[in-house]
Amino acid sequence: MNKIDKLFIDNIKDIMENGSDDFDGSVRPVYSDGTPSHTKFITQNFEKYDLSKGEFPITALRNTAWKSGIKEIFWIYQDQSNDLDLLSEKYNIKWWDEWEVDGSRTIGIRYGATVKKYDMMSKLLEGIKSQPYGRRHMMSLWQESDFVESAGLNPCAFMTMWSVRRDQSGDRYLDMTLVQRSNDYLVAGHINKIQYVALMMMVAKHCELKAGVFAHYTHNLHIYDRHFDQAHELIKRFDENPNLPLPQLVLNTDKTDFFDFALEDFELNHYNPIKPQLKFELGI
Numbered sequence: 001m002n003k004i005d006k007l008f009i010d011n012i013k014d015i016m017e018n019g020s021d022d023f024d025g026s027v028r029p030v031y032s033d034g035t036p037s038h039t040k041f042i043t044q045n046f047e048k049y050d051l052s053k054g055e056f057p058i059t060a061l062r063n064t065a066w067k068s069g070i071k072e073i074f075w076i077y078q079d080q081s082n083d084l085d086l087l088s089e090k091y092n093i094k095w096w097d098e099w100e101v102d103g104s105r106t107i108g109i110r111y112g113a114t115v116k117k118y119d120m121m122s123k124l125l126e127g128i129k130s131q132p133y134g135r136r137h138m139m140s141l142w143q144e145s146d147f148v149e150s151a152g153l154n155p156c157a158f159m160t161m162w163s164v165r166r167d168q169s170g171d172r173y174l175d176m177t178l179v180q181r182s183n184d185y186l187v188a189g190h191i192n193k194i195q196y197v198a199l200m201m202m203v204a205k206h207c208e209l210k211a212g213v214f215a216h217y218t219h220n221l222h223i224y225d226r227h228f229d230q231a232h233e234l235i236k237r238f239d240e241n242p243n244l245p246l247p248q249l250v251l252n253t254d255k256t257d258f259f260d261f262a263l264e265d266f267e268l269n270h271y272n273p274i275k276p277q278l279k280f281e282l283g284i
């Protein structure tokens with residue numbers, strides 16, 4: 001039994017069978033044809049993955065754009081940018097284009113622009129190095145003053161909290177919790193998870209620590225109404241393939257500076273996603 005795929009499918013079943021829905025209220029997102037994008041959802045989902053034991057949150061039940069997810073992390077935490085042309089030209093990612101703010105070719109003062117404005121990444125790295133057992137190692141992208149200063153989609157995966165832990169043999173591990181207010185489960189669920197695991201692995205390497213436990217709290221975990229067929233297809237795929245190998249993400253390089261890591265330093269082993277690729281209409 002692949003326990004990571006099983007957790008994914010158990011959550012999908014929980015949303016589809018026991019979840020609440022927003023069918024009776026007005027909602028913000030719409031599909032490109034103007035129809036409101038309603039969801040079924042569960043609240044307060046919490047998951048833990050011990051990376052040091054080879055537990056990586058990625059599924060092979062569908063193709064997950066893990067390379068683009070990691071590149072998006074470089075855009076936010078290395079380039080510290082909100083620039084859509086940079087995202088497209090340097091990384092060939094166009095999936096943020098629908099959220100451009102007022103012809104600015106940016107997503108507003110959000111994500112990378114917020115990291116840069118408060119110098120969050122350097123402060124985090126220096127803080128973990130100088131006081132490993134500190135309990136204040138956090139980056140919060142939820143900055144009300146930025147929301148007042150500019151329009152933009154408020155960050156969904158908005159906070160990380162970091163701790164250093166020593167095990168009984170004396171090895172030091174970096175544990176991290178990602179707090180996410182809202183997650184489009186079938187589109188971005190595993191992109192968000194694996195991209196923050198990659199961030200954790202890079203910070204751990206920079207700070208000469210081992211990557212420990214990745215925890216993910218999601219406050220509203222939802223499936224859009226135009227993704228219900230794909231949800232049933234994923235359940236069917238799991239029933240037919242319950243023992244897929246566990247994919248393993250590896251950061252394979254001699255580099256040690258957070259700002260030097262690049263996509264080619266990562267490998268994802270034992271990863272052969274089931275075809276055909278599922279298509280999703282986005283709520284915008």
Ligand SMILES: Nc1nc(=O)c2c([nH]1)NC[C@@H]1CN(c3ccc(C(=O)N[C@@H](CCC(=O)O)C(=O)O)cc3)CN21
Pocket residue numbers: 029063064065068095096099153184187188191278280282283284
């Ligand atoms: N409704 C919604 N869902 C999201 O996941 C989302 C937003 N809005 N708004 C902002 C960003 C944009 N994100 C996106 C948008 C599109 C894809 C997407 O199209 N994914 C496809 C193709 C990926 C590829 O191969 O490049 C997929 O199959 O995962 C992924 C993340 C994540 N965020």
Ligand SMILES: O=c1ccn([C@H]2C[C@H](O)[C@@H](COP(=O)(O)O)O2)c(=O)[nH]1
Pocket residue numbers: 028029153154156157182183184185188189192283
């Ligand atoms: O990294 C991301 C960015 C966005 N999402 C999804 C979650 C929601 O479906 C929408 C945002 O809409 P809100 O109405 O602001 O919640 O985007 C994601 O899952 N991951």
